[in-house]
Amino acid sequence: MAKRKIFDTAIQPETAVLVGIILPDEREEKEQEYLEELAFLVDTAGGVVKNIFTQKLTHPDRATFVGTGKLDEIKSYVAAEEIDIVVFDDELSPSQLRNIEKALGVKILDRSNLILDIFARRAKSAQAKTQVELAQLQYLLPRLTRMWTHLERQRGGIGMRGPGESQIESDRRMILNKISLLKERLKSIDRQNETQRKNRGQLIRVALVGYTNVGKSTIMNMISKSDVFAENKLFATLDTTVRKVVIDNLPFLLSDTVGFIRKLPHHLVECFKSTLDEVREADILIHVVDISHSSFEDHIRAVNETLKDLGALDKPTITVFNKIDAYQPVPEPKPGEDAAEQVEPMTLADFKSSWMARHNSPAVFISATDRTNIEEFRRLLYDTVVEIHTTRYPYDNLLY
Numbered sequence: 001m002a003k004r005k006i007f008d009t010a011i012q013p014e015t016a017v018l019v020g021i022i023l024p025d026e027r028e029e030k031e032q033e034y035l036e037e038l039a040f041l042v043d044t045a046g047g048v049v050k051n052i053f054t055q056k057l058t059h060p061d062r063a064t065f066v067g068t069g070k071l072d073e074i075k076s077y078v079a080a081e082e083i084d085i086v087v088f089d090d091e092l093s094p095s096q097l098r099n100i101e102k103a104l105g106v107k108i109l110d111r112s113n114l115i116l117d118i119f120a121r122r123a124k125s126a127q128a129k130t131q132v133e134l135a136q137l138q139y140l141l142p143r144l145t146r147m148w149t150h151l152e153r154q155r156g157g158i159g160m161r162g163p164g165e166s167q168i169e170s171d172r173r174m175i176l177n178k179i180s181l182l183k184e185r186l187k188s189i190d191r192q193n194e195t196q197r198k199n200r201g202q203l204i205r206v207a208l209v210g211y212t213n214v215g216k217s218t219i220m221n222m223i224s225k226s227d228v229f230a231e232n233k234l235f236a237t238l239d240t241t242v243r244k245v246v247i248d249n250l251p252f253l254l255s256d257t258v259g260f261i262r263k264l265p266h267h268l269v270e271c272f273k274s275t276l277d278e279v280r281e282a283d284i285l286i287h288v289v290d291i292s293h294s295s296f297e298d299h300i301r302a303v304n305e306t307l308k309d310l311g312a313l314d315k316p317t318i319t320v321f322n323k324i325d326a327y328q329p330v331p332e333p334k335p336g337e338d339a340a341e342q343v344e345p346m347t348l349a350d351f352k353s354s355w356m357a358r359h360n361s362p363a364v365f366i367s368a369t370d371r372t373n374i375e376e377f378r379r380l381l382y383d384t385v386v387e388i389h390t391t392r393y394p395y396d397n398l399l400y
Contacts, residue, residue: 015081016042018052019074020089021060028054031089033295034262038089038111040213045118050081064103065096075104085109090263094143111263112139127189134182137175144171193277202393203244204252204385207282209307211299212259214290215322217241218368220256223378240278247382250389255282260306262298280310283388285317286381291356291365292326300360316388318380319360324351325367348373 018038022031031054039049055070064071065088078086085107092100092110101108109117116136123129208216224243242255255278279285287303289296307313329346351357351365364380366373 014047014084015050016047016085016087017050017074017078017083018042018087018089019066020052020054021066022054022056024058033298034089037262038087038114041111041114041118042087045114045121047085050083051077053077060090060096062093063096064099065090065092071100071103078104078106087111087114097143115261115264127186127193130182130185130189134179134186137179137182141172141175141179144175190277204284204389204392205255205278205282206245206252206284206286206381206385207255207257207279208286208288209257209279209303210259210288211290211303212261214259214288214293214299215368216256216259216288219286219288219320219322220254222368222371222374223381224254240276242278247378247385250382250385252385252389260303262302276310279307279312282312282315284381284384285312285315287317287319289319289321290323291321292323292328316384318384319363320377321351321356321360321363321365322368324348324365325370325372 018035020031020035020038022028035052035054039052042049053066053070053074055066057067061067066074074086077083083106086100086104086109088100088108088110090110091112092108097108097110116132116139119128119132120136123132208220210216220241220243224245240255240257242253245252245254257276257279285307287300289300293299304313324346327346346354348365357363357365362380362384364373364377366377368374
């Protein structure tokens with residue numbers, strides 16, 4: 001009896017290689033961090049990273065981003081390993097995108113396009129979907145020419161236009177009209193949200209901010225006892241979630257916002273500024289930091305730069321250093337020694353007396369998953385809300 005063939009019908013994840021360049025003013029370690037973050041983005045989008053290519057350049061090549069030799073090296077690897085996608089760590093120009101795609105013969109994405117793809121998958125509300133679609137169209141508009149290279153232009157005298165060019169112009173008009181409609185739709189949604197915010201009465205507003213994947217949604221669930229979606233992926237939360245929280249009979253509003261990231265596409269920031277109205281209108285910010293990440297100081301700077309752009313950097317802020325259970329202190333070798341001795345894990349007292357506490361006051365150190373030092377965090381949050389509430393509504397002082 002012949003054996004039956006068994007076919008694997010499961011959808012296989014797309015394989016990818018990453019490409020980045022190291023500029024003269026950048027350290028290799030810094031570019032490595034960017035590429036690790038890019039790999040996490042690929043993983044979030046459902047892909048599998050097979051290899052990483054880097055090249056030291058004084059500036060990106062205007063035609064192919066990397067040099068022709070490096071491009072040939074990538075081409076050989078892509079062909080040999082049957083790679084599906086090549087992802088570049090910086091935004092590519094339309095001409096670079098066209099040239100690279102022609103040379104490699106596979107799908108090409110840049111960091112902006114990848115982030116847009118993740119946002120499109122994650123968007124749930126009408127506002128988030130509209131914002132993502134608007135950002136996608138703004139990204140697509142200058143790249144229309146690449147989509148019509150298969151259409152030949154007619155050769156002829158002045159005024160003779162080929163079908164490719166006329167089709168591009170038609171599509172450009174359609175996209176511009178769609179962008180206009182989406183902007184009007186966002187204005188309407190913003191007006192509705194503004195009305196909702198006005199109807200929330202006299203409650204103090206607290207907003208969670210921070211780099212993506214630092215644990216904001218986990219803290220939201222812990223403080224508000226709600227069930228906000230949270231997972232170990234970038235941009236798990238796109239839509240702003242607002243919950244009413246009560247600590248010791250003191251009610252206030254707590255909102256969870258979209259996470260920030262380095263090298264975030266400018267048009268995406270512009271589109272999502274309306275989502276961040278909760279940040280601009282908040283009375284208190286809770287800046288959540290993943291202290292276990294090796295680049296948490298860069299993350300703090302990236303978040304502060306975005307808050308500055310939003311005009312919210314000067315708001316009362318509590319810095320919450322999360323994931324202290326996973327923090328690994330970096331040992332320093334002694335003079336004349338090649339390697340440093342193993343450093344003992346930091347205690348809560350060590351954290352409180354560290355430079356992190358001194359430079360980010362008021363600060364609190366917690367582990368949201370292990371619920372370490374949560375009561376101190378709740379007390380600090382309560383005291384901060386009370387201080388603003390009693391200043392704004394002095395007749396309520398006797399209540400607290």
